[in-house]
Amino acid sequence: MSSFELLSANMKRKIWEMKWDSLTPIQEKTIPLVFHTQNDLVISSGTASGKTEAALLPILSMVEKDAMHALKVIYVSPLKALINNQFERIEKICEHSDIAIHRWHGDVSQSKKKRFLENPTGILQITPESIESMFVNRSNLLRAVFKDVDFIIIDEIHSFFDNARGVHLRSLLSRLAKYAEKPPRQIGLSATVDNFELVKSWLNYEQPDNVEVLNIKGNDKNLKFHLMHVQQDAPMLPLELLMDLRELTRDRKAVVFCNNRGQVEEVTVGLNRLADREGMGETYYPHHSSIDKKEREYVEKVMTESTLPKSVIATSSLELGIDIGNIEIVIQIDSTFSVSSLKQRLGRSGRKRDADQLLQLYSTSEPNLIQSLAVMELVIENWVEPSTGYQLPFDVLFQQLISICQETDGVRYPELLDNIRAIPIFHSIEEADVQNLISHMINEDYLEVIKGSGEIIVGLAGEKLLRSKDFYAVFMSSQEYEVMENHKKIGKLDQSFILNEGDNLILAGKLWRVKDIDHDRKKVYVEKAVNGKKPSYSGFPGYIHPRIREKMMEILCSTDSFRYVNDSAVSTLNDERKKYVFNEVTPSERIIWSDREEMIFEAYTGTKITKTLVWMLRYYGVNAKIKDSTDKISFPHVDVIQKIFNKIKNKSWVEADLVPYVYEQEWLESKYSKEIGEELAIKMHIANEFKINEAVNFLQKYELRIIEAT
DNA sequence: GACCTGCTGCGGACTG
Numbered sequence: 001m002s003s004f005e006l007l008s009a010n011m012k013r014k015i016w017e018m019k020w021d022s023l024t025p026i027q028e029k030t031i032p033l034v035f036h037t038q039n040d041l042v043i044s045s046g047t048a049s050g051k052t053e054a055a056l057l058p059i060l061s062m063v064e065k066d067a068m069h070a071l072k073v074i075y076v077s078p079l080k081a082l083i084n085n086q087f088e089r090i091e092k093i094c095e096h097s098d099i100a101i102h103r104w105h106g107d108v109s110q111s112k113k114k115r116f117l118e119n120p121t122g123i124l125q126i127t128p129e130s131i132e133s134m135f136v137n138r139s140n141l142l143r144a145v146f147k148d149v150d151f152i153i154i155d156e157i158h159s160f161f162d163n164a165r166g167v168h169l170r171s172l173l174s175r176l177a178k179y180a181e182k183p184p185r186q187i188g189l190s191a192t193v194d195n196f197e198l199v200k201s202w203l204n205y206e207q208p209d210n211v212e213v214l215n216i217k218g219n220d221k222n223l224k225f226h227l228m229h230v231q232q233d234a235p236m237l238p239l240e241l242l243m244d245l246r247e248l249t250r251d252r253k254a255v256v257f258c259n260n261r262g263q264v265e266e267v268t269v270g271l272n273r274l275a276d277r278e279g280m281g282e283t284y285y286p287h288h289s290s291i292d293k294k295e296r297e298y299v300e301k302v303m304t305e306s307t308l309p310k311s312v313i314a315t316s317s318l319e320l321g322i323d324i325g326n327i328e329i330v331i332q333i334d335s336t337f338s339v340s341s342l343k344q345r346l347g348r349s350g351r352k353r354d355a356d357q358l359l360q361l362y363s364t365s366e367p368n369l370i371q372s373l374a375v376m377e378l379v380i381e382n383w384v385e386p387s388t389g390y391q392l393p394f395d396v397l398f399q400q401l402i403s404i405c406q407e408t409d410g411v412r413y414p415e416l417l418d419n420i421r422a423i424p425i426f427h428s429i430e431e432a433d434v435q436n437l438i439s440h441m442i443n444e445d446y447l448e449v450i451k452g453s454g455e456i457i458v459g460l461a462g463e464k465l466l467r468s469k470d471f472y473a474v475f476m477s478s479q480e481y482e483v484m485e486n487h488k489k490i491g492k493l494d495q496s497f498i499l500n501e502g503d504n505l506i507l508a509g510k511l512w513r514v515k516d517i518d519h520d521r522k523k524v525y526v527e528k529a530v531n532g533k534k535p536s537y538s539g540f541p542g543y544i545h546p547r548i549r550e551k552m553m554e555i556l557c558s559t560d561s562f563r564y565v566n567d568s569a570v571s572t573l574n575d576e577r578k579k580y581v582f583n584e585v586t587p588s589e590r591i592i593w594s595d596r597e598e599m600i601f602e603a604y605t606g607t608k609i610t611k612t613l614v615w616m617l618r619y620y621g622v623n624a625k626i627k628d629s630t631d632k633i634s635f636p637h638v639d640v641i642q643k644i645f646n647k648i649k650n651k652s653w654v655e656a657d658l659v660p661y662v663y664e665q666e667w668l669e670s671k672y673s674k675e676i677g678e679e680l681a682i683k684m685h686i687a688n689e690f691k692i693n694e695a696v697n698f699l700q701k702y703e704l705r706i707i708e709a710t
Numbered sequence: 711g712a713c714c715t716g717c718t719g720c721g722g723a724c725t726g
Contacts, residue, residue: 078715106717129716137718163713259712289714316713337712474714541711 003031008061010097015057018092024050026216029055033212034058034187040062040204042157042188043214047321047347051189052086053156056093059151059187064097071120076128076169077155080105081300081322083125084156088121099123104130120145124698128169129472132403135175136466139407146179157188157322158340161387163200163495164670167396167670168474170425175404178422191344192217195386202389205424205686220644223352225359225370227562229569232364233338233532237266242364245331248360249284252328253303254311257345259334261288261315261503262534267333268313268509269532285313286509290492290537291481300324313509319344329358337542339378340385366576367567372549373562385545394437394680395672396474397426398446401438402462405447410455413438440677475594476671478538481517483507483524493524494537504532537565540669546606546694549631553604554587556580583707590702592641595709598640601633605698611666612695616653618661620644642704649699657685 003013003023021029026045033041035058043051063072075090077083077174083103092103097677100122104113106129116124117138134142152173160166176185186203193199193215200208245256249271258264258365268286275283285299296317303312303324312324319341329350336342342664350357361376363369377463404419405411411419420426420434441447441462448459465471480492491507502515505526510679512526557580561570585591593600603610610631617635622644627634638644651657659682667673668685676684 080716110719127716132716133718159715163715261713317715321715460714467718469717469719471717475715477716537712542713572721632724 003028005033006031007057008534011057011061013075013096014093026051026055029214030054031058040186040211041191042199042213044190044193055153055187064099067099067122069121071124073123073151074149075125075153077121079320080107084324098131117141131172132472135403135407143179144280147181148175149180152184152186154188158193163390164396164474164586167393167425169391169421171400174423182414192384194384198387200391222356224356225564227361227565227569229363229369229566229572243272246271251309253309254329254331255318255327255348256311256313256331258315259308262536264288264313264315265506267533269506283310285312288317289310291508292489292491331360333362334364334368335375337544338385339375342375342379366572369572370555372556374548378551392428392684394671394676394684398672399474399675402458402466405456405458406466412455416456437680474671478490481522481524483526485526493535497535498540500676504529506532506534543607546609549604557585557587588702589705592706594706599635599639601639603633607631608689608691608697609694609698612691615658615661616648621655644703645699649696655690655694
């Protein structure tokens with residue numbers, strides 16, 4: 001029987017009505033697996049390949065009869081905007097089958113939530129944080145709601161693999177499965193995945209072999225790409241770059257990705273000025289997390305509905321699958337920090353059938369040119385950073401312990417331990433450390449032991465966390481000032497971006513003058529202005545994978561040319577290569593550039609290995625620090641540096657050796673890292689930040705060479 | 711020298 005024939009009459013009818021010529025390859029493959037196996041699935045394929053329908057058509061065919069009376073499917077999404085996007089799509093599919101679809105996230109009204117709880121049926125679309133809120137606030141209803149769930153669909157599942165939020169979701173789904181009469185089958189929808197082992201055990205730790213990963217790479221789209229280097233010598237972006245951007249986007253719908261929010265503002269205003277000179281109306285729209293939600297939704301709507309060549313300038317806020325219509329070209333200003341990010345952004349274009357994928361890269365500095373080339377070459381090689389998971393998640397466990405004590409309304413110590421043991425995502429945490437954490441939490445009043453019964457409940461300090469709306473998410477968020485024009489919200493500014501009355505700034509692509517600042521309420525009142533400077537926001541610098549830095553060194557040591565770059569890129573690359581060519585450096589070497597005062601070690605490896613090398617050097621008394629954006633290590637001139645690196649290479653390190661050499665601001669920080677106690681915080685740092693074996697391997701693999709300045 | 715994600719319940723005023 002064909003995949004189509006397997007579907008229910010209602011689903012077939014819907015497919016006819018939608019006038020599909022055929023099912024997509026991923027749908028052909030998925031449908032029989034849903035019907036004929038009991039496997040969990042990860043469906044991985046490109047944008048617009050019909051993944052959502054691949055999962056939903058067979059699932060709804062199977063559950064449609066029972067879905068009138070009970071909740072059968074949970075759809076988990078990392079974004080509220082995706083829930084809203086998908087709601088309409090799913091509603092369409094369900095048109096003939098009367099399956100109810102319920103949205104549950106922070107913007108959904110209490111009355112709708114109540115109505116769902118009174119009659120939980122059909123499909124529930126929800127975020128991880130809202131599942132948490134059900135455990136905290138509706139614990140008496142959990143069985144009634146979840147008992148008949150057969151399927152859990154996790155959209156954009158790759159966004160959960162390597163972070164605390166993913167651990168949080170896993171923990172919630174394990175807790176939820178307890179309330180279902182039989183364990184629900186899980187279906188993940190994903191962009192390209194690597195590291196199948198991790199993916200399988202992430203989805204089903206007890207039976208990873210029960211997970212099938214469908215990875216359809218088949219992208220028959222033709223990718224056309226070009227890199228333009230324009231050296232930036234001033235704080236402002238070069239006019240030449242803006243004019244080229246204007247040229248490229250005059251007749252096309254584009255997404256322009258920037259690496260920070262301030263640059264989004266600068267580029268939007270710059271491009272609108274150029275368009276204005278040509279007598280065009282508003283053509284460029286900014287999109288990032290510090291622009292008010294209403295404004296962002298408006299931009300998404302304009303991009304989806306407009307047939308005119310309008311463009312959106314964005315940060316990674318538009319990296320996941322929020323609908324912005326058919327994009328003809330993707331533009332990236334300065335290199336992304338990962339290959340997977342560039343791939344993901346690339347996937348935003350060419351949704352139209354038979355359309356090519358177009359990509360324009362710009363670089364504005366020498367190191368960025370090299371990194372842009374390295375990342376692009378790795379895309380061409382079809383390499384992507386493998387998932388690594390989130391190690392020793394004591395911070396999430398801390399939050400989940402409070403949540404479990406709330407859910408159970410008091411639980412005896414052995415049962416609490418059983419509860420934790422039943423959550424596989426915490427398997428890497430030793431029993432003794434679970435006990436350490438619970439004792440610590442009791443000592444600090446996050447938990448409390450009731451005299452007599454011995455039951456553990458949420459303590460006073462825990463109540464304080466639990467009763468704040470900040471409890472539900474496990475990731476950190478920064479304090480920002482709200483920017484208002486009278487009563488209208490414009491967006492937000494970072495606390496560290498200090499302004500005074502009368503100062504001018506750009507926000508949401510418009511120019512403002514500060515009228516008044518209310519520090520108590522954290523509000524900035526503004527009025528329209530004719531000029532302004534771009535805002536800056538503070539954030540953690542992230543990690544770069546070793547392979548990208550290795551590729552950069554390979555490019556610097558080679559004489560290969562790249563056919564997709566402009567003349568300025570060629571000459572800049574040649575200049576950058578000179579000192580390596582002159583010294584006949586090979587990619588199997590790493591250079592320590594030396595003058596009388598200072599040495600600069602170009603490790604050209606990943607961020608975590610570089611940091612570990614810094615801590616190792618400090619152990620031997622070398623006052624090392626990371627110098628700049630290329631992860632170079634600098635330290636005062638040391639005559640015997642080769643000997644020290646030999647010692648590092650040959651020492652049998654234990655983790656405790658390095659702990660005293662981690663400076664205050666270098667410790668891993670997460671939402672609850674301050675609350676879990678010093679001992680566990682150090683363990684978390686060690687597990688996530690120390691790369692001792694990798695650093696030693698690095699020193700064994702590469703030959704270090706000192707080159708004296710001439 | 712990054713980026714992004716999420717969010718309750720309750721009391722009180724007001725509207726139809």
